[in-house]
Amino acid sequence: MSRVVLTTDHVHDHGGDDRRSWATPMAYEEEREGAIVGLVTQLYDTVLDDCQPCRQQLLDLLKDDPATTGILVDWACLVTAETYGELPEVLMEGSEPADAPFHPTAAFRKVAQAYAANWGTANGATGAVCEACAACTPEERLAAATTALELLVGFAALDVDFLYQ
Numbered sequence: 001m002s003r004v005v006l007t008t009d010h011v012h013d014h015g016g017d018d019r020r021s022w023a024t025p026m027a028y029e030e031e032r033e034g035a036i037v038g039l040v041t042q043l044y045d046t047v048l049d050d051c052q053p054c055r056q057q058l059l060d061l062l063k064d065d066p067a068t069t070g071i072l073v074d075w076a077c078l079v080t081a082e083t084y085g086e087l088p089e090v091l092m093e094g095s096e097p098a099d100a101p102f103h104p105t106a107a108f109r110k111v112a113q114a115y116a117a118n119w120g121t122a123n124g125a126t127g128a129v130c131e132a133c134a135a136c137t138p139e140e141r142l143a144a145a146t147t148a149l150e151l152l153v154g155f156a157a158l159d160v161d162f163l164y165q
Contacts (some may be wrong), residue, residue: 010051010054011046011077012042012046012048012049012051012054013017020128020137021137024040024041024075025040025071025072025074025075029126030067030068030070030071031069032126033070033071033126033127033130034067034130035065035067035068035070035071035130036061036065036068036136038115039058039061039062039065039068039142040071040072040075041145042058043055043057043058043059043062043072043149044149044152047145047149047153048059049154050094050155059077059142059145059146062141062142063138063139063141063142063145063146064066064138064141065141066130066134067130067132067133067134069133069136069141069144069145070077070111070126070129070130070131070132070133070134071126071130072132072145072148072149073108073111073112073129073144073145073148074115074125074126074129074130075130075148075153076144076148076149076152077112077115077116077119077124077125077148078128078145079151079152080114080155080163081119082149083155083159084163086116086119087112087115087119088114090104090163091104091108091109091112091163092112092116093109094106094109102150102151102154102162102163104147105143105144105146105147106140106143107136107141107143107144107147108144108147108148110132110136110140111129111132111133111136111144113132114128114129114131114132115128115129119132
């Protein structure tokens with residue numbers, strides 16, 4: 001199992017406390033897709049701690065890694081689909097009101113459409129999401145990852161009310 005080592009004097013790990021609202025992606029899922037094992041979990045814990053220097057270091061790695069970005073976006077879509085019973089159209093169509101507190105990026109919408117098209121299929125959505133991320137530019141992957149993190153942290157803070165507050 002590989003881990004990303006940050007050049008900081010501190011660690012972000014919420015595996016032993018109640019800050020994580022959901023189980024993070026499993027190592028075997030990350031390995032199967034060729035992702036950096038543990039990077040999504042490290043990034044999520046870093047965002048929970050609101051540590052911008054570590055967040056930036058990890059996002060810099062993530063944007064150049066379609067598989068790991070795919071794992072993150074897939075996880076955010078899974079949490080969202082489990083929260084609402086399906087992936088809400090507002091995440092894929094951009095139909096949210098202008099004054100909505102959350103606006104998914106176009107890149108996230110594109111990847112979320114791959115998730116929605118493959119959710120519940122025999123092979124699942126993870127591979128399709130990773131393929132959609134591979135078709136994105138690094139900047140698009142960064143935008144999709146940022147939206148995924150906003151979703152995960154928003155649900156952790158506001159639960160089902162996050163998208164419709």
